[in-house]
Amino acid sequence: MSIFNRLLVATLPVVPRFIVGRVASRYVAGENLEAALATVRALNGEGAMATLDILGEEVKERDKALQATDEFVRVFAAIDEQKLDSNVSIKLTLLGLKIDEGFCRDNVERIVAAAKKLGNFVRIDMEDRTTTDATLRIYRQLFDRYGNLGVVLQAYMHRTLKDIGELPRAGANVRICKGIYVEPRPVAWKGYDTVRANYLAALEKMIEQGVYAAIATHDEYLACQAVALLDKHRVPRDRYEFQMLLGVDAELRRILIADGHRLRVYVPYGADWYPYSMRRLRENPEVARHVLKAMLSGR
Numbered sequence: 001m002s003i004f005n006r007l008l009v010a011t012l013p014v015v016p017r018f019i020v021g022r023v024a025s026r027y028v029a030g031e032n033l034e035a036a037l038a039t040v041r042a043l044n045g046e047g048a049m050a051t052l053d054i055l056g057e058e059v060k061e062r063d064k065a066l067q068a069t070d071e072f073v074r075v076f077a078a079i080d081e082q083k084l085d086s087n088v089s090i091k092l093t094l095l096g097l098k099i100d101e102g103f104c105r106d107n108v109e110r111i112v113a114a115a116k117k118l119g120n121f122v123r124i125d126m127e128d129r130t131t132t133d134a135t136l137r138i139y140r141q142l143f144d145r146y147g148n149l150g151v152v153l154q155a156y157m158h159r160t161l162k163d164i165g166e167l168p169r170a171g172a173n174v175r176i177c178k179g180i181y182v183e184p185r186p187v188a189w190k191g192y193d194t195v196r197a198n199y200l201a202a203l204e205k206m207i208e209q210g211v212y213a214a215i216a217t218h219d220e221y222l223a224c225q226a227v228a229l230l231d232k233h234r235v236p237r238d239r240y241e242f243q244m245l246l247g248v249d250a251e252l253r254r255i256l257i258a259d260g261h262r263l264r265v266y267v268p269y270g271a272d273w274y275p276y277s278m279r280r281l282r283e284n285p286e287v288a289r290h291v292l293k294a295m296l297s298g299r
């Protein structure tokens, strides 16, 4: 990323909210479920699967966590009714993890049970390091009971290879990503190439253990090396998928689909778009150009 872009990233918190909203709208499907379902339908039409995410995190009130739980149950019903090819990704801090782990597990269980009735699947996103142990515990407990859920591991975490070694022996389904939260050096690898190397080591270990691999990246180098690993280990097409975020590198998405890989797009929606959008903007190598354009456009 250029120095100018880095500078702008540092000042993003003081950029007016409406400018952030304008630039970040490409990453978010809209404020309501109808808009999100329309985006999923369009993606399905392009040969991509989807995973729907309701934006929001770190809730401190039980009511809000219960509302989000109800909404996820409604999302599964809508996917089924409209015959869309989509599952759902959930964040445990939206479902009350920071209030009480047992309360959160009950909420997740309600969502997983609703999905199971409809033959669908729930992915638990991974948040910052303060949530990793509890996330893996809840995943493990509900996996043993229901089976139709997967989790996420982050290549920047030192612990990831060990966590892969402790996954369920049959039926594990794991999204591997680089990791988005700012973690300290004692727990997370910091170098760009170091994280890439650990990503590929993690992916290879997952493949060797028979884990269904959800390969989440927009890094062309990683996509290319992942294809080589899948080929080396003769992984069948239905034992892995690529995953990308809405609004990021649609060209790479089309290339992977055209090459015959299954690919799923992460489709977030909801009123609480700000923290998610800020994380996406910080990763955008051309953030300065987009922000300046939005400021000058005067819309």
Ligand SMILES: Cc1cc2nc3c(=O)[nH]c(=O)nc-3n(C[C@H](O)[C@H](O)[C@H](O)COP(=O)(O)OP(=O)(O)OC[C@H]3O[C@@H](n4cnc5c(N)ncnc54)[C@H](O)[C@@H]3O)c2cc1C
Binding pocket: 124, 125, 126, 127, 152, 154, 177, 178, 179, 180, 181, 216, 217, 218, 219, 220, 222, 243, 244, 245, 247, 248, 249, 265, 266, 280, 281, 283, 284, 285
């Ligand atoms: C489907 C999916 C689910 C995810 N779930 C989680 C999760 O549960 N927990 C978690 O910690 N992280 C999650 N992430 C985020 C992930 O950890 C990385 O932060 C993110 O994917 C960037 O890493 P990268 O592999 O794409 O490589 P990068 O090196 O960051 O990006 C590679 C290239 O992609 C392009 N690019 C990347 N981001 C943008 C952007 N915002 N705008 C425009 N271009 C961009 C650029 O050209 C860049 O050079 C998820 C990512 C994906 C794709």
